[in-house]
Amino acid sequence: MASIYAALDDVSLRFGERIVLENCSLDIVKDAITCIIGMSGAGKSTILRLLDGLIVPNSGHVYLNERDLCHTSERELNVLRRKVSLAFQFAAMLDSLTIGDNVALPLREHTDLHEPQIRKIAEDALESVGLQNVYHQLPNQLSGGMLKRAGFARAIVTRPELILYDEPTTGLDPIVSHLITNTIVDLRKKFGGTAIVISHDLHSIYRMADYVAMLFEGAIIAYGPVEEIRRSENPIVQQFLHGSEVGPIPL
């Protein structure tokens, strides 16, 4: 039986009057890539933020490596976050720092490494996502695809146990999207660990996912290996996978 690295247990979350998650449970298998699919605004990115301890649910529990994040102080969370990296949808690079300084930031903050070592590790991280000669460039000098890959470099630089990718291929052309998907697969092969990917890009999902979870109306309605989800008889899943306007999903 596959071991579980992270989990949501009966989580409910509201933003004001709006219910985002309701009694939502999800297990994230260790050392696998789990893709979360669902309609825009369904709360997929919120799940990533819950798993990174950036949001606390109104009820339920969020577990990371058997540790309940809902009962963890901010100081302890900061220690736990060293094992988790979040690659943001738009990279969220600090625009006052160079790409190299952005990638090196987690190392400067959390390790006692000397500057030459930090620089070497940051350059290696950038190289592993196919970026060279960008160390001294500012974020606004890079294209969208390059920025996303720089964000990946920052995410892997501390060798985290869990990487959370928030819509890594959204808004990119098919070629760059393909490149990004390959990068995620390659990074996992190279460094191991667990990954959760939020995506609408079904081609990418079929290529990289070990498991797929579908979020609908605040809860996970389907979960399993990618082939099992593709064959699912759930009409909601089938409507989503086929992109059909006709079906139980309200438009």
Next chain:
Amino acid sequence: MNALERFGQSTIDFLEYAGGVTQLGIDAFRDIFRLRVRVAETISQSALLGVQSVSIVLLTSLFTGMVISLESAIQAVQFGVGNLVGGAVAYGAFRELGPMLAAVVVAGRVGSAIAAELGSMVVTEQIEALRSMGVSPANFLVVPRLLSLLIMMPLLTIFADVISISGGAWIANIYAHISYSSFITSMRQTVGFEDFAKGLLKAVVFGMIIALIGSYQGLGTRGGAAGVGRSTTSAVVIAIILIFIANFSLSYVLFGSR
């Protein structure tokens, strides 16, 4: 919502705001006292927030010192107390004019810049990225800005003091024919180092207000570009109001007995 509910909600909002700013201040000062300070960033912020404010502080202080002297010097001479003008100008500059002018100018220029920068970082998820990396935004962003203003505000106030008194002396000499030596003698007889030092203490408090309000408004930004605009405006308005309240309170406490 009836009047009582509105009053209750306003009270809750005010207490939440005051508590939030206080907590941010406690977090930032705790890091400063533990010497968890980013020196390079603090120097950079000092240049950005402080040095680049020098010219505007000098200009406003010069003309304010000149106008006070213009209004008072001729009348003072007519009443036969021209020898008191230097003291009056210096008295006002050290105790009120220098720190207040510098603070209001810096609140407008720097408070808005801090709120806008941090607000933009919020809407582009940079603050969330810092938190997700286990980096405290208070330590990474607020401490350098707070520390730089705690250092730069007294320096700007010294410039404001000197230039406003100089402008006052010049106008008193030109329009009321009060000699520079008479002006300086009057200053020496009227104000002491204590007045100067207490003015600088005010400047430190004003610097703290500008940095904390700007940072809190920026970090609390919601709602994209429009939210950044709202945060920026609020940062300036709230900081200036608090500066005036703090100025009265400090004057009462520091100079109340004289």
